[in-house]
Amino acid sequence: MSCHVKICGTVLQRLTYADKPCVGRIYGIYDNTNVTIIGLERKIATDKNLNIFASLPVPIESCGTFTVDNNDASNKFELGKFHVFCNFTTKEIVVESKLENKLNEPPYEIISDAEVFARYLMVQVKGAVPLRCEASKSSIQESFQKLKNQILSENVAFRISQLSIYVLHSKVICDAERENMTIKQLYESLNDNVHDEPNRKKKGKSVTPTILDADLLQKLSVGEADISLNHSPVCVLNKSNKKIINTYCKINSLAMIPFDAQLSDIFKILQIAILKYIVHYEEKFWPCFMENTSLEIDGYHFYPPESGHFLTLLYPAVKSDQDLVTERLSLHQLLMMNENFPMFRRANQFISNNIEVDGPLLNPHVGVRTVDNGGNQCLVRGNYKYYHYCQNGMDDSGWGCAYRSLQTLASWLKLQGYVDREVPTFHEIQKCLVDIKDKPSTFLGSRQWIGSTEVSFVLDTLLGITCKILYVSSGTEISQKGPELVDHFKNQGSPIMIGGGVLAHTILGVDYNPETGSIYFLILDPHYTGSEDLHTIQSKGWCGWKPVSFWQKDSYYNLCLPQVPRGV
Numbered sequence: 001m002s003c004h005v006k007i008c009g010t011v012l013q014r015l016t017y018a019d020k021p022c023v024g025r026i027y028g029i030y031d032n033t034n035v036t037i038i039g040l041e042r043k044i045a046t047d048k049n050l051n052i053f054a055s056l057p058v059p060i061e062s063c064g065t066f067t068v069d070n071n072d073a074s075n076k077f078e079l080g081k082f083h084v085f086c087n088f089t090t091k092e093i094v095v096e097s098k099l100e101n102k103l104n105e106p107p108y109e110i111i112s113d114a115e116v117f118a119r120y121l122m123v124q125v126k127g128a129v130p131l132r133c134e135a136s137k138s139s140i141q142e143s144f145q146k147l148k149n150q151i152l153s154e155n156v157a158f159r160i161s162q163l164s165i166y167v168l169h170s171k172v173i174c175d176a177e178r179e180n181m182t183i184k185q186l187y188e189s190l191n192d193n194v195h196d197e198p199n200r201k202k203k204g205k206s207v208t209p210t211i212l213d214a215d216l217l218q219k220l221s222v223g224e225a226d227i228s229l230n231h232s233p234v235c236v237l238n239k240s241n242k243k244i245i246n247t248y249c250k251i252n253s254l255a256m257i258p259f260d261a262q263l264s265d266i267f268k269i270l271q272i273a274i275l276k277y278i279v280h281y282e283e284k285f286w287p288c289f290m291e292n293t294s295l296e297i298d299g300y301h302f303y304p305p306e307s308g309h310f311l312t313l314l315y316p317a318v319k320s321d322q323d324l325v326t327e328r329l330s331l332h333q334l335l336m337m338n339e340n341f342p343m344f345r346r347a348n349q350f351i352s353n354n355i356e357v358d359g360p361l362l363n364p365h366v367g368v369r370t371v372d373n374g375g376n377q378c379l380v381r382g383n384y385k386y387y388h389y390c391q392n393g394m395d396d397s398g399w400g401c402a403y404r405s406l407q408t409l410a411s412w413l414k415l416q417g418y419v420d421r422e423v424p425t426f427h428e429i430q431k432c433l434v435d436i437k438d439k440p441s442t443f444l445g446s447r448q449w450i451g452s453t454e455v456s457f458v459l460d461t462l463l464g465i466t467c468k469i470l471y472v473s474s475g476t477e478i479s480q481k482g483p484e485l486v487d488h489f490k491n492q493g494s495p496i497m498i499g500g501g502v503l504a505h506t507i508l509g510v511d512y513n514p515e516t517g518s519i520y521f522l523i524l525d526p527h528y529t530g531s532e533d534l535h536t537i538q539s540k541g542w543c544g545w546k547p548v549s550f551w552q553k554d555s556y557y558n559l560c561l562p563q564v565p566r567g568v
Contacts, residue, residue: 003033005082005095005108008116010308011040012093014336015086021069026084027056028063033099035063035082038116038309046330049287054280055311057122057254058273113308117209120256121183122310124301125158125270127216127251135243140289144282147249151274155219158270162190162212165263172263184259187212208366209303209310211352216251216274245295252299253277254312277312284314294318303350304343307335313344321345321417328568340566341381341493345417351383360385360411361532364524364543365508371520371545375513378486379522381493384412386543388528396426397529399447402504403429404526405497406455409506409562410463412495418564419463432458451499452558459562470559475500475551482512482519488561495524500557511545520545
């Protein structure tokens with residue numbers, strides 16, 4: 001039996017970058033005898049109760065093992081039908097399969113995570129189901145089992161409000177013209193409606209996964225078919241003291257729905273996704289119960305670029321990010337991911353682009369037309385918000401560009417989890433500079449400019465983030481800083497504020513060719529005064545790649561490079 005294997009480039013990258021020999025599991029999606037390998041989990045020694053499989057969206061499952069070593073493993077097929085071997089020295093990759101007890105080395109195709117998500121719609125199901133019982137092990141186990149049985153019954157349904165669709169066990173309630181549409185056609189119809197609404201943000205080209213929200217609905221009424229006992233109610237009064245649990249299991253599950261699926265296929269997939277989430281929730285519930293702490297547990301979805309897939313992690317509400325450092329470090333090690341940058345702090349959770357209508361756009365550089373410079377392209381790491389002129393009803397046109405760039409940098413620091421403080425306002429920025437004696441009291445409430453040095457003072461004073469300042473005597477000289485800027489985006493990952501003449505901009509990345517010295521800059525321009533229209537921002541160059549001639553030859557420039565703490 002022949003099979004076709006596809007492997008995400010992010011999986012191969014982590015295998016070839018392994019710093020020592022290791023073994024572990026591979027995860028993927030089956031399609032008959034074909035498989036798409038999406039994720040991996042290295043075997044490590046840890047005392048943390050981490051379940052990578054439980055964190056992966058349905059229908060991803062374990063499909064085999066991997067080995068990184070100079071010699072292949074002997075028990076390679078003990079956990080699945082496929083095995084990936086990476087030679088630790090040569091980095092050569094060999095894929096093997098064992099189908100119908102026949103060993104093969106099927107050819108494999110390397111694909112991007114974007115190609116995977118081009119075939120699926122991510123559906124996020126939210127809801128809350130009551131968990132009320134006696135505070136004893138047996139009662140809690142019984143309550144969780146009842147909860148699982150309820151989810152697997154016909155007494156649940158799903159509402160996709162964006163599409164005005166209700167998905168029940170045996171039928172789908174929607175407009176007649178949508179009944180026979182595929183999931184892709186439904187989503188495209190949703191996008192058409194969004195684009196037609198004048199007050200909604202217009203979307204440009206995007207390569208991020210698509211997420212649709214769904215609500216879990218539960219049947220509350222009781223019909224004749226639900227009545228199993230044919231007698232009068234019996235009440236029992238027990239006067240002994242009992243400790244009671246009265247809380248809610250907050251559902252926040254994630255599923256991958258094939259774009260070619262029909263509406264009738266959704267129910268079973270979402271049902272399995274919620275069941276998997278509850279099993280994961282129960283695992284996290286017991287330590288909280290045994291430690292007699294708060295039983296509130298929240299689910300967060302993460303999409304680290306290095307993994308190429310989503311993970312849903314459950315964190316007890318009572319535990320801070322600092323309390324979870326050891327657990328996050330184990331996650332980085334399990335997933336063979338960089339341990340210098342945080343990826344699983346609460347602030348790192350995946351944020352879709354459909355954020356508040358009047359708020360700043362998220363990551364407007366995603367999807368911009370790239371340049372062919374033949375160089376080393378390094379970009380900002382993680383999320384940020386685009387702050388520019390005239391937001392929040394404030395007319396700062398002509399003087400507020402550096403303030404706006406500072407706010408973009410501050411939003412990045414917050415969204416990476418480096419700081420808890422909200423993005424500082426103009427008043428807070430000016431007050432900070434007055435308080436540290438950098439500016440006179442008359443500066444407060446004025447329309448005076450600030451520069452890179454003042455930006456670094458504010459980031460240090462208000463957010464505790466130190467900055468490195470680079471100085472160049474002319475715009476053309478910025479090209480000489482190419483290696484330093486590449487190093488910054490590789491090792492710091494933060495956006496850069498640059499000020500020169502009377503203008504300030506934000507640098508989100510560079511494309512530097514070390515052989516020719518040619519360099520392009522990915523610029524986010526705070527001088528934009530329009531609405532949050534992503535198409536206009538990208539197509540008109542308010543966010544885009546610029547050559548070195550973009551900078552003025554007769555102006556000197558200061559670059560403010562935020563330096564971030566190391567660790568997860």
